Amino acid sequence: MERHQVALYVAAIGVGVLAGWWVPGAGSWEVAINPVLGMLLYATFLAVPFVSLGRAVADTRFLVSVLVLNFLVVPVIVFGLSRVVAADEALVLGVLLVLLAPCVDYVIVFSGLAGGAADRLLAAAPLLMLAQMLLLPVYLWAIAGAEAVSLVEAGPFVEAFLVLIVIPLAAAAATQAMGRRFAAARRAERVMSAAMVPLMMATLFTVIASQVRGAGEQVGTLIAVVPVYVAFLVVMVPIGMAAARVAGLDTRASRALVFSGATRNSLVVLPLALALPASLALTPLVVVTQTLVELVGMVVFVHLIPRLLPDIAVPARSA
Numbered sequence: 001m002e003r004h005q006v007a008l009y010v011a012a013i014g015v016g017v018l019a020g021w022w023v024p025g026a027g028s029w030e031v032a033i034n035p036v037l038g039m040l041l042y043a044t045f046l047a048v049p050f051v052s053l054g055r056a057v058a059d060t061r062f063l064v065s066v067l068v069l070n071f072l073v074v075p076v077i078v079f080g081l082s083r084v085v086a087a088d089e090a091l092v093l094g095v096l097l098v099l100l101a102p103c104v105d106y107v108i109v110f111s112g113l114a115g116g117a118a119d120r121l122l123a124a125a126p127l128l129m130l131a132q133m134l135l136l137p138v139y140l141w142a143i144a145g146a147e148a149v150s151l152v153e154a155g156p157f158v159e160a161f162l163v164l165i166v167i168p169l170a171a172a173a174a175t176q177a178m179g180r181r182f183a184a185a186r187r188a189e190r191v192m193s194a195a196m197v198p199l200m201m202a203t204l205f206t207v208i209a210s211q212v213r214g215a216g217e218q219v220g221t222l223i224a225v226v227p228v229y230v231a232f233l234v235v236m237v238p239i240g241m242a243a244a245r246v247a248g249l250d251t252r253a254s255r256a257l258v259f260s261g262a263t264r265n266s267l268v269v270l271p272l273a274l275a276l277p278a279s280l281a282l283t284p285l286v287v288v289t290q291t292l293v294e295l296v297g298m299v300v301f302v303h304l305i306p307r308l309l310p311d312i313a314v315p316a317r318s319a
Contacts, residue, residue: 001197005113005197006302008197010299012202013208017208021212021216023209026213027210029206030211033206033267034163036202036203037203039199040106040202041108041109041164041165041168042172043193044122045168045171045173046193062117062120062247062249062256065244066121066257067127067131069257070102070128070260070261077236078095078096081228081232085224088224090279090282091286093144093148093280093283093286094282094285094290095225096143096144096148097152097272098265099264099290100136101132101269102128102260102261103265104265105125105164105165105265105267106200106203107259111256115252115255116252116255116259117253117255117256120256121259129161129165132265133161137149137152156272159271160268164268175188207291207295208295211288211292214284222285225286229289232262233262233294233301237305240258241258241309243261244258255305255309262301264294266290267291273287
């Protein structure tokens with residue numbers, strides 16, 4: 001499964017599209033997104049040795065690079081791209097909500113699949129989450145105005161932080177700790193490691209199947225944001241690579257930085273969009289559209305980024 005994982009992910013997306021469009025009530029599967037994603041993140045966190053997190057947290061060069069890229073560089077890019085839909089309040093608010101929020105969950109998975117430094121992204125996740133909770137209202141106020149800020153509730157952010165970061169992280173740490181003494185815990189680690197690909201497929205299927213019909217029914221309006229999201233993914237690759245070069249990061253950290261800059265927090269900001277007034281009912285679908293575009297983009301990135309940032313072979317010393 002690991003050898004053919006990209007093909008399996010594409011298949012999961014395709015089946016999700018078919019199921020979401022043809023199976024009655026597929027939209028209600030949205031309630032399964034957080035549980036499935038939580039299990040995926042638990043498996044991901046288990047795969048990262050917690051003894052290495054101390055070194056990852058101490059890597060201030062990487063942490064500073066991630067924060068600068070996501071909270072100084074990205075907002076400038078988002079401001080420029082969002083002008084394409086600035087005339088429509090629902091569209092621009094959705095674009096701003098999702099593109100200004102860096103991903104803290106499945107970016108770790110996709111980066112790891114591409115040979116990126118998953119442990120460093122894991123160490124950065126709490127900082128990224130807290131920073132976006134504090135800075136998202138500031139950027140919304142600066143770009144969309146004070147009225148936009150007043151419409152966004154903070155509760156879903158806090159809930160997502162607990163459900164998708166704190167609980168899976170604590171469970172993984174406890175499992176690793178118990179694994180030193182109990183065979184059952186070591187067996188659980190092996191089972192979750194083997195389940196990584198199926199869990200990613202289940203996550204992709206659930207997200208796509210639960211959201212594709214709503215997006216499809218508004219495709220005439222939502223098509224305007226697709227070029228914005230595609231352009232963001234395309235632009236963030238060279239920018240992320242340049243930022244990694246300026247910071248002097250190694251290959252694994254460079255790949256992780258590119259993924260962090262390009263991947264957005266759509267599954268976390270979706271509850272924020274759903275809490276908006278009825279006059280902005282289109283905004284959640286704008287967020288969902290970004291999810292659909294990004295998931296396809298991540299499948300491409302898993303193959304592309306290692307080619308753009310290849311491992312540097314160290315020549316063998318002559319005897």
